[in-house]
Amino acid sequence: MTITAIIPARYGSTRFPGKALADLCGKPMIQHVYERTSQARHLSQVIVATDDQRIAEVVTRFGGTVAMTSPDHETGTDRLAEVAQGLVSDIIVNVQGDEPLIDPAMIDQAVEPFLIDAGLQMGTLKCRITCLHDFLSPNVVKVVTDANNDALYFSRSPLPFFRDKWQDLKDDAFASGKLLCYKHVGLYVYQRDFLIRYAALAPTPLETAEKLEQLRALENGVRIKVVETNFESLGVDTPEDLTKARERLLKQG
Numbered sequence: 001m002t003i004t005a006i007i008p009a010r011y012g013s014t015r016f017p018g019k020a021l022a023d024l025c026g027k028p029m030i031q032h033v034y035e036r037t038s039q040a041r042h043l044s045q046v047i048v049a050t051d052d053q054r055i056a057e058v059v060t061r062f063g064g065t066v067a068m069t070s071p072d073h074e075t076g077t078d079r080l081a082e083v084a085q086g087l088v089s090d091i092i093v094n095v096q097g098d099e100p101l102i103d104p105a106m107i108d109q110a111v112e113p114f115l116i117d118a119g120l121q122m123g124t125l126k127c128r129i130t131c132l133h134d135f136l137s138p139n140v141v142k143v144v145t146d147a148n149n150d151a152l153y154f155s156r157s158p159l160p161f162f163r164d165k166w167q168d169l170k171d172d173a174f175a176s177g178k179l180l181c182y183k184h185v186g187l188y189v190y191q192r193d194f195l196i197r198y199a200a201l202a203p204t205p206l207e208t209a210e211k212l213e214q215l216r217a218l219e220n221g222v223r224i225k226v227v228e229t230n231f232e233s234l235g236v237d238t239p240e241d242l243t244k245a246r247e248r249l250l251k252q253g
Contacts, residue, residue, distance in 0.1 A: 081199035
C-alpha cells in the first residue's frame with residue numbers, strides 16, 4: 001500500500017501572512033512540518049502542495065518535494081485533491097502546514113485503521129479535552145463518536161451537553177476525566193479516489209453553518225474513523241502562536 005502525505009501550504013494568511021516561511025529556531029516553519037512528517041513509519045513519500053513560488057523555492061532548498069497547484073483553490077482539501085489526481089497512491093494523508101510540532105506517531109495512528117479496513121474512506125484524530133476553556137471555545141472543534149469510534153458529529157459548540165452535570169463544568173472535572181469529551185485534531189487520512197470525489201461535492205448545510213468541511217462527508221453518509229491520540233500538537237495561526245511553538249521546541253531541546 002502506497003501512502004502519501006501532502007502538506008498544503010499557502011503564503012497568504014489573514015492573521016499571519018507568510019507564516020509557512022516564518023523562522024522557528026533557525027528553520028522555516030514548513031521545514032519543521034516536513035521533517036517531522038517524514039519520520040512517520042507508514043509513509044511512502046511527503047509532498048508540499050503550494051501555489052507560491054517563494055514556498056516552493058524554500059522547500060526545494062532544504063531537499064523537500066514540492067508540487068505547484070492552482071492559486072484558485074478555496075480550501076486545503078481542494079489543493080490536496082489536485083495533487084492526488086496526479087499521484088499513484090492508495091492513501092493520502094493531509095498534514096496541516098502550520099503544525100510544526102506534530103508528532104510522527106500521530107500520523108501513524110491515523111493511518112493504521114486503513115491497513116486493516118479496506119472499506120474505510122476517511123479518518124482523523126481526537127484527543128481529550130482537559131480544561132473548560134477548550135470545551136467552551138468556538139475555536140476548538142469538538143467531536144463525538146459512536147461505540148466503533150466512527151464520528152457522529154463535529155461542532156464548534158460545547159459537545160456533548162452535560163444536562164445533569166452543568167455544576168461540574170470546571171477544569172479539574174475535565175482533567176480528571178469526570179467529564180469526558182474530545183477535541184478534533186485536524187489531521188485527515190483519505191482513500192485517494194474518495195478524496196477526489198469528496199473535493200468535488202457541493203458544500204452542505206451543516207458544513208456551511210459550522211464552517212467545518214468534514215461535515216460535508218458526514219452529510220453525504222461517509223463513515224469517518226476517529227482515532228484517539230495522547231499527543232497534542234500546536235497550530236500556528238498568529239505570531240503569538242509562533243512564540244509558543246518556539247518555547248515548546250526549546251523545552252524539548
